[in-house]
Amino acid sequence: MKSKADLAYESLRSAIAQGNLRPGERINMEELARSFGVSKIPIREAVKRLEADGLLVSRVHAGVTVAGIDVREMRGVFLAREVIEALIAGLAVQRVDDRQLAELHGIQQEMRDLLEQGDTAEMAELNSRFHRVLAEAAGYRILRDLTEQLLLTIRRYRITAPLGERNWRSVVDEHDTIMAALHRRDPRAAAAAARAHIGSQAAHEVEDEAEDGG
Amino acid sequence: MKSKADLAYESLRSAIAQGNLRPGERINMEELARSFGVSKIPIREAVKRLEADGLLVSRVHAGVTVAGIDVREMRGVFLAREVIEALIAGLAVQRVDDRQLAELHGIQQEMRDLLEQGDTAEMAELNSRFHRVLAEAAGYRILRDLTEQLLLTIRRYRITAPLGERNWRSVVDEHDTIMAALHRRDPRAAAAAARAHIGSQAAHEVEDEAEDGG
DNA sequence: TGATAGAATTTCGTATACTATTATCGCTCC
């Protein structure tokens, strides 16, 4: 059973991930406690966990704020994902089962359907799910955890710099390339495709950043 | 200033990392609170953070225990470190400054001195420091965080399967290879050396595992 | 003798209340 702290954590986490709580915004624990209808204790626990996740920053007795998004740090996150996703894809080739393959295909289909409708709002969530399943298929819990951690940071960033429809199309295409390698049971191709996929996304970001001058 | 929860967290964390609290061992929050001379609240916060770190597991109203070490999972951790450390070394080549290089040399010297004395107890700590400085030199916070996370898991594992003196010697030698690449400002060589370093450590572990047959 | 049901104990989860630290606002002095 989930505790109130768990519920508060998930609620706050998704609020931050979806941008309802913006970077720099101040958090008032007492106020949150009131709005959740609980005491400060479970709220505090949720806040502390989010702080450990790097989503909130707090100074003792001096307030809690939503962590800022350091655009420079994003490059590091993409670099890390590049090598981790390559590793995951290579391992997934050897372990992925039919159920997981079916789920991956299902997600791809959903993404294509949404693109048809021009609805890019849910794309980020589906993209996360795709990579989560892939990480699951790789067969090591640590890889799933790392993926989750890195994806969360990127999703937050995407709020401030959303991907356009054209870029989402290339995401879906690149996923297809990864899946083709999975079907061929070709670990090197899968790793290369995954690495290229993240690299391509990073390139889009860097492109955007270039306008800011660094 | 550090809160009591912070202090409890650090204390417990190091107790787990150093094996004073063994996997499967039961944690009594009330007892801990007494021994720390504080109430349950800060202890609870520390416990929850450690749970998020994967060092403790708890079931509601059913006690908290030190997380077990899944030897199979360790392979995943080494695989992840292999690619992350390669990334870090490659980046560090481009950014490492003189102070950091001096610190790395100092750590290497300390490790050599300890080996002379046949004292391998402190080696794990120095090894962690080496990789921490390297991650710092890479210039992205996320890489430092990931390193910290992965190192902690490995250190716990090392409690149950300590490295022998011969293996520690090869660790120091491999660190030297990485540092030579740093001095030559050769990113590819640094990445390759780092990757080989982690791979070599993983090989030792796997070797040991092989006796267990699985 | 072994299994099962229920009670007692253990231990976590949360609310309320209080303390300590920090931030902010206003006043005074330069």
Add this chain to the structure above:
DNA sequence: GGAGCGATAATAGTATACGAAATTCTATCA
């Protein structure tokens, strides 16, 4: 008029207390 200092308010940190859930022990029955 601006800067520095002090009082007040705001807010996180912690303690105490209570309630709920699960485990464990014991007693009884098959």
